[in-house]
Amino acid sequence: MARNYELDDTDRSILNLLIQDAKMPYTEIARRVNVSGGTVHVRMARLEELGIVQGATLRIDYQKLGYGVSAFLGIYLLKSSEYTGVVKQLRDIPEVVSIHFTTGAYGVFARLLCRDTQHLRDVLHDRIQPIDGIERTETLISLEEVINRPANLT
Numbered sequence: 001m002a003r004n005y006e007l008d009d010t011d012r013s014i015l016n017l018l019i020q021d022a023k024m025p026y027t028e029i030a031r032r033v034n035v036s037g038g039t040v041h042v043r044m045a046r047l048e049e050l051g052i053v054q055g056a057t058l059r060i061d062y063q064k065l066g067y068g069v070s071a072f073l074g075i076y077l078l079k080s081s082e083y084t085g086v087v088k089q090l091r092d093i094p095e096v097v098s099i100h101f102t103t104g105a106y107g108v109f110a111r112l113l114c115r116d117t118q119h120l121r122d123v124l125h126d127r128i129q130p131i132d133g134i135e136r137t138e139t140l141i142s143l144e145e146v147i148n149r150p151a152n153l154t
Contacts, residue, residue, distance in 0.1 A: 005050050012153045014043055015053070022056035034134060059148075062113050069114040069140040070145065073128070074138040077107035082133030089131045095123045106138075117141075 013033045017024055026040040028129075033040070047053040059073060062070070077083060085106060090096050098111040114120040120139070129137060 005046075007052075007153070010039070011043055011047065014040055015047070015153050018053075018056070019047075019153070022058075066115055067113045068141040069112075069116055069120050071112045071114065071120055072140045072142065073110045073112060074106035074140070075110065075128075076105070076135040076137070078133055078135045080107055083107060086131055086133045090128070093123065093127050095119075096128075098138040102121065 010033060014029055017029050019034060026044070027037045030037040030040045044053065062068075075086070077086060087099055087101075090099055090108075090110060095112045095114055096110050097113050098107045101107070102109045112120065112123065114123060120141075124137065124139065128134070
């Protein structure tokens with residue numbers, strides 16, 4: 001749904017609390033925002049219906065699960081019209097965790113999570129670089145993520 005909806009202070013307060021802790025019960029949100037639990041429920045239903053809220057996620061420490069390499073991949077497309085086909089194929093690679101259609105040098109910018117540099121090499125060489133429509137790639141390995149925080153909706 002693409003209707004315009006103007007967030008008010010109550011909506012922003014509710015969203016900011018859930019951005020910080022997506023598991024926070026509506027009753028606790030209601031107490032903190034000074035509204036009823038029913039109000040929180042109705043507001044959240046509306047925000048979901050409008051597509052503003054699109055689910056909840058967990059923040060995972062992937063390194064502790066054996067995925068110690070986070071890499072960013074700049075992808076040069078042969079032509080910008082290749083974007084849809086390239087993205088369709090990238091979606092099938094589980095190590096690709098985000099994809100962005102960008103301006104600038106790269107047509108596509110992606111983030112990958114891999115176990116180690118050999119795993120990254122295999123994914124790049126065997127599964128990404130052979131994709132039709134990709135001219136070449138540039139890989140940047142993240143040495144450390146210093147900030148990973150949600151936006152504040154003030």
